[in-house]
Structures are given as C-alpha cells and as structure tokens.
Amino acid sequence: xxxxxxxxxxxLLSIVIVVLVKGAPSLSIAMLTQTSNGGYYLGKEGGIxxxxxxxxxxxxxxxxxxxxxxxxxxxxxxxxxxxSRFAGxxxxxxxxxxxVPSILYGVFGFIIMIYIGLGTSLLGGIIALSLLELPIMIxxxxxxxxxxxxxxxxxxxSLGATKLETATRTVVKQALPGxxxxxxxxxxxxxxxxxxxxxxxxxxxSLPTSLFQPVASLPLxxxxxxxxxxxxxxxxxxxxxxxxxxxxxxxSIASRLLTTRFNRFVIK
Amino acid sequence: MPETExxxxxxxVGYEGREILSSITVDIPKNQITAIVGPxxxxxxxxxKTINRLIDTSDGATFSGSVQFGGVNILGDHVxxxxxxxxxxxxxxxxTPLPMSIYENxxxxxxxxxxxxxxxLSSIVERCLRAAGLWDELKSRxxxxxxxxxxxxxxxxxxxxxxxxxxxxxxxxxxTSALDPISSKHIEDQLAALRKQYTIVLVTHTLxxxxxxxxxxxxxxxxxxIEHGTADQFFRSPTDSRTRAYxxxxxx
Numbered sequence: 180x181x182x183x184x185x186x187x188x189x190x191l192l193s194i195v196i197v198v199l200v201k202g203a204p205s206l207s208i209a210m211l212t213q214t215s216n217g218g219y220y221l222g223k224e225g226g227i228x229x230x231x232x233x234x235x236x237x238x239x240x241x242x243x244x245x246x247x248x249x250x251x252x253x254x255x256x257x258x259x260x261x262x263s264r265f266a267g268x269x270x271x272x273x274x275x276x277x278x279v280p281s282i283l284y285g286v287f288g289f290i291i292m293i294y295i296g297l298g299t300s301l302l303g304g305i306i307a308l309s310l311l312e313l314p315i316m317i318x319x320x321x322x323x324x325x326x327x328x329x330x331x332x333x334x335x336x337s338l339g340a341t342k343l344e345t346a347t348r349t350v351v352k353q354a355l356p357g358x359x360x361x362x363x364x365x366x367x368x369x370x371x372x373x374x375x376x377x378x379x380x381x382x383x384x385s386l387p388t389s390l391f392q393p394v395a396s397l398p399l400x401x402x403x404x405x406x407x408x409x410x411x412x413x414x415x416x417x418x419x420x421x422x423x424x425x426x427x428x429x430x431s432i433a434s435r436l437l438t439t440r441f442n443r444f445v446i447k
Numbered sequence: 448m449p450e451t452e453x454x455x456x457x458x459x460v461g462y463e464g465r466e467i468l469s470s471i472t473v474d475i476p477k478n479q480i481t482a483i484v485g486p487x488x489x490x491x492x493x494x495x496k497t498i499n500r501l502i503d504t505s506d507g508a509t510f511s512g513s514v515q516f517g518g519v520n521i522l523g524d525h526v527x528x529x530x531x532x533x534x535x536x537x538x539x540x541x542x543t544p545l546p547m548s549i550y551e552n553x554x555x556x557x558x559x560x561x562x563x564x565x566x567x568l569s570s571i572v573e574r575c576l577r578a579a580g581l582w583d584e585l586k587s588r589x590x591x592x593x594x595x596x597x598x599x600x601x602x603x604x605x606x607x608x609x610x611x612x613x614x615x616x617x618x619x620x621x622x623t624s625a626l627d628p629i630s631s632k633h634i635e636d637q638l639a640a641l642r643k644q645y646t647i648v649l650v651t652h653t654l655x656x657x658x659x660x661x662x663x664x665x666x667x668x669x670x671x672x673i674e675h676g677t678a679d680q681f682f683r684s685p686t687d688s689r690t691r692a693y694x695x696x697x698x699x
Binding site: 262445 | 499501504506529530531532533536537539541543544545546547548555556559560592593594605608609611612
C-alpha cells in the first residue's frame with residue numbers, strides 16, 4: 180500500500196518537475212502580463228495573458244452554468260425522486276456521459292453552434308464546457324447529498340418544513356463542503372480540457388472582449404506551442420502548462436480553506 | 448377521565464406488504480404523559496411516526512383506520528402534513544441538531560413558519576432554551592455550532608427546537624436512550640415540567656422511566672395494543688398475562 184501511494188505521489192511530482200524544469204527558462208513576468216508577440220504558433224516573445232484570461236472566462240462561465248443546473252438536478256434526484264426508475268436512468272446516463280471523450284462534447288457543441296448560427300467564440304466554448312462539466316458535477320453532488328443523514332431531513336420535516344425548505348435550508352447546508360468539492364472537480368476539468376474547446380472556441384492572440392469572439396485558452400496554448408519545430412516555442416508550452424498547474428493548485432487551496440470554514444456547522 | 452387529545456381507531460400500518468401495527472384503538476389523554484412500552488421492534492416508533500405522518504417520508508408505507516386530532520382524521524388525503532407536524536412535535540432517539548448555530552437551530556422552525564422579526568426570534572430562542580433547561584449554560588454561546596454541545600445538551604436543544612413552533616403534542620421516541628444518566632434526568636425533568644401544557648407521548652424501553660413519568664400507559668407487543676390504562680392501574684394490576692410478564696421482566 181505504501182509503495183502504490185509512493186508511486187502515485189512520485190508520478191505526479193515528476194510531472195510537475197518536468198514541466199517546471201522544461202518551462203523555467205521561459206517563465207517571466209511578461210508571460211503573465213502580455214499577449215503573444217509574433218503569433219501563438221510561432222511567437223517567441225510576449226506572454227499568454229490572452230490564454231490565461233480566456234481559460235478563466237471559459238471555465239468560470241461554464242462552471243456558473245453547470246452549477247445553476249446541477250444543484251436543482253442533484254436535489255431532485257435525491258430529495259424528490261431518489262428511488263424512482265427515472266432517477267436511476269438519469270444516474271446511469273450521467274455515468275455514461277462522464278466517460279464520453281471530451282472531443283465529442285466539442286463536436287456536439289459545434290453542431291449546436293451551427294444550428295443557432297454561432298461561430299467559434301467564448302460563448303461556444305462555455306456551452307461545450309458546461310456540457311462536459313454537468314455529468315461530473317451532478318454525480319459528485321448526488322453522492323454528497325446521498326450521504327446526508329436521513330435523521331436531519333426528518334428533524335426538519337418534524338418542525339413542519341416542506342420538502343423544498345428541508346432541501347434548501349438543511350440538506351444543502353449540511354452538504355456545502357462536499358458540494359464545493361464537486362464544483363472544484365468540474366472546474367478543474369474545464370480549466371484543463373483542450374479537446375472540447377478546439378472546435379468551439381477557436382484561438383486568438385488578442386484578449387477576450389466579447390462572448391461572440393474567439394478566445395485563447397491555456398490547454399490549447401500548450402497544444403499549439405508544443406506543435407512547433409522551434410525549441411524556444413516548445414519551452415513556452417511547458418511554461419504555459421506550469422501556469423495552468425499553478426492556477427488549478429491555487430483554486431484547490433482556496434477551496435480547501437473555504438471548506439474548513441463551511442465545515443464548522445456540519446453534523447458529523 | 449381527562450379530555451382526549453388524539454383518538455386512534457382501528458389503526459393498521461403496513462410497510463412494504465408487512466403489517467407493522469394491527470388495529471390499534473386507543474385514546475391519548477390531553478396534557479398528560481402517555482408512555483408506550485414494549486420490546487424493541489414491535490412498532491412503537493411506527494406508531495409515533497404515523498401520528499405526525501413522518502411515515503410518509505418512507506416509501507411503501509400504507510395505513511388504514513383513523514387518527515382523530517383537532518377534529519379531523521389526520522390520515523386523510525387532504526391534511527396539510529406540514530401544518531400537522533407544526534402542531535405535533537417530534538423528538539428522535541438520537542439527538543439531531545441541524546447543521547447551524549445553536550440560535551439558528553431554535554429559530555429554524557419559527558423562520559419556516561414566517562417569523563422574521565429579530566426581536567421576536569430572539570425572545571423565542573430564549574423562551575425555548577429556558578424551557579429546555581439550557582439558557583443559563585448557553586446564553587453566551589448562541590452563535591456556536593450546535594455540534595459543539597454534548598450529546599445530552601444536543602437532545603435538550605432538540606426539545607427546545609420542537610417547542611419553538613408551539614406544538615400541542617410532543618412525540619418523544621426513546622429520547623434518553625442515547626444519553627448518560629445525568630442528561631437523561633435533565634430530559635425527564637423537562638418533560639415532567641412540560642406535561643401541564645403539552646400532550647406528551649413517550650416511547651420508552653426502560654420501564655422505570657415509564658413508571659416515573661407516565662400518567663397513562665400502553666403496552667404494544669408485535670404490532671398489537673395489548674393493554675392500556677392509567678399508569679397507576681397499568682403498573683399495579685395489569686390484566687393481561689403478557690403485560691404482567693413484560694412488567695416482571697420475563698421478556699423484552
């Protein structure tokens with residue numbers, strides 16, 4: 180058991196180290212504060228601010244949409260239809276969707292965009308990524324809500340609370356730290372996914388200005404920069420990858436701190 | 448004979464095809480403590496959960512017969528169960544504080560039923576914590592999470608919380624079974640003090656507790672009501688041989 184744990188930790192650490200070592204020569208303040216100079220594909224100077232902002236907008240927007248849909252869905256599955264056939268069917272479908280390759284979400288998003296006459300754009304990416312996030316978020320929330328003790332619901336019902344009041348005022352409160360983790364899981368996936376934004380968002384060297392314009396994103400910045408024959412540009416790909424790692428790590432730490440705060444009132 | 452608060456007639460409750468309670472008929476007296484005794488798993492909790500319709504929350508429960516409370520059959524389809532549960536409070540076997548502060552635990556019920564004024568809520572919190580015998584211990588700790596309290600305090604908090612929505616009846620499902628003797632004594636004292644204003648139905652598996660508190664007693668055995676009567680008569684001269692055997696500690 181210790182060996183396998185060590186193997187996991189070692190494997191993950193070596194990824195971080197390789198990315199850091201290979202990208203270190205290109206890491207600079209300019210990477211964070213400027214946009215690319217000379218094009219994303221060939222540019223050897225400037226930065227990837229466009230990709231950083233683009234990724235944050237994409238993942239933020241997608242997570243907001245996914246959250247707005249996931250909470251009611253997860254509550255419905257648990258509080259209203261927990262043992263119904265429909266709930267079982269929904270859970271199975273979501274499990275299936277969880278394992279669908281993200282390129283298919285990209286393709287599906289692209290088809291929707293053609294239907295509504297939308298070109299590659301921030302909005303298109305947000306739609307595709309929110310589809311990608313939904314099964315992850317809903318199923319994670321579903322498991323969290325399922326672990327809320329039945330006694331808490333009964334306590335709330337016993338005071339004359341309705342199902343909705345019980346769900347929103349007691350169940351959600353108890354589940355808050357877990358719900359936050361579910362959001363984080365989905366957000367991390369969206370931040371790091373390249374395939375679903377490939378067709379839907381496009382890529383650009385300029386900063387995001389509108390929902391209807393293409394934006395850059397970090398995973399694609401890595402992808403494009405790594406695809407060039409020039410070692411300097413490839414180095415920038417590793418640096419971009421490292422920045423992506425740091426962003427995900429900081430979100431993870433922030434949410435951990437937030438979770439401890441929410442944990443104060445949770446019934447163990 | 449005192450006034451009747453709840454009139455149970457021919458109540459039969461089934462769960463997933465199995466009969467849990469069979470034709471129970473009994474009158475629960477108003478503003479007294481009615482103790483329900485019997486071996487575990489014989490349907491005592493089901494009886495309580497039928498009276499406040501908490502049984503609705505588990506799928507597969509069926510009932511027939513009638514339970515008259517406040518002039519209506521509460522088993523009827525058109526009964527507002529939320530309003531019913533407001534009038535019939537419930538205290539469960541293990542303390543179930545809600546995931547919020549001590550203050551919010553008490554204010555939860557009144558808020559649900561539309562009380563928003565802060566001063567009113569604060570006075571409700573004080574009144575209920577006093578009634579639960581917790582005010583002096585907790586008045587300076589109201590914003591702390593309820594989980595910080597000891598198990599005994601948590602159960603008294605649950606009692607206070609139940610009182611906050613001004614019920615007429617309190618259903619207590621072995622409220623002291625998870626508690627140490629001192630906390631149990633606190634709860635018993637609280638219940639004894641509340642009997643003047645509330646109809647209390649107490650499920651217990653400790654006969655001594657039933658003897659200490661009950662004005663009226665029921666013996667339930669394998670889903671049937673074997674015997675019921677005033678505590679005096681019930682404990683001194685039970686008529687049914689099974690009741691006698693149970694009271695003598697031959698089984699259960």
